[in-house]
Amino acid sequence: MGFKRACxxxxxxxxxxxxxxxxxxxxxxDVLKWLRPAEGQFEIWWAHNSKRYNPDFVVETxxxxxxxxxxxxxxxxxxxxxxxxxxxxxxxxxxxxFAAENGKKPWKYVLIPHDxxxxxxxxxxxxxQYEVPAI
Numbered sequence: 001m002g003f004k005r006a007c008x009x010x011x012x013x014x015x016x017x018x019x020x021x022x023x024x025x026x027x028x029x030d031v032l033k034w035l036r037p038a039e040g041q042f043e044i045w046w047a048h049n050s051k052r053y054n055p056d057f058v059v060e061t062x063x064x065x066x067x068x069x070x071x072x073x074x075x076x077x078x079x080x081x082x083x084x085x086x087x088x089x090x091x092x093x094x095x096x097x098f099a100a101e102n103g104k105k106p107w108k109y110v111l112i113p114h115d116x117x118x119x120x121x122x123x124x125x126x127x128x129q130y131e132v133p134a135i
Contacts, residue, residue, distance in 0.1 A: 007035040017070045017114040018056055025059060028123045034059045042067075046087035053084045059123060065099075066108045066127060067092055073113035085111055085132055093134055108134075 001010050005026055013019040013036075025034045035058050044053040057068040067088055075081055092107035099106055112130045 005031055005033050007033060011036050014056075015070070015114070017117050020119050021057065021068075021070055021112070021117050023119045024117070024121055024123055024126070025057070027119070030061050031123050032060045032062065042091065044087050044091045046083045053087050055088060060105070061123070063105060064108055064127075065095075065105050066110050066131075068110045068112065070112050070114055070117060073115050076111060076113050081111070085109065089132060089134065096134070108132075 003009050003011065003022065003026060006022070011022065013022065018036075022034075025031045036056065037054055037058055039054055040052065042054060044055075045051065046053050055067045056070050057066075059066045059068055069081075069084070069088070071081055088109045092109045095107040098104075108127070109132045110127050110130050111132050112126055116126065116130065
């Protein structure tokens with residue numbers, strides 16, 4: 001409760017990692033705003049278009065908009081997470097292309113292992129370490 005940089009002042013989190021990540025976003029002066037997307041807010045499909053992917057966070061800085069997923073480290077390389085990441089990269093690549101054509105910020109996808117989310121981290125350092133390269 002009481003978020004200032006978020007699009008809403010109250011959120012419910014699925015894990016301590018997500019809650020801690022929101023603290024990072026709130027403390028980081030480079031973060032302009034962030035949100036936890038509503039279910040179905042993004043049309044990102046995976047598993048041969050049979051499942052919808054909903055990212056944990058969308059974060060905007062001065063230079064970029066990031067779609068962010070936090071996952072247990074043991075799950076980061078799983079086939080499900082890899083497929084979701086490919087679908088998210090497809091989305092962010094297309095969003096970046098559209099943004100470039102219209103003078104807007106590029107999009108990036110960031111997949112952060114849960115044990116890297118420490119409340120004394122900055123969003124920029126996490127993004128540098130865990131940005132998934134564009135396709």
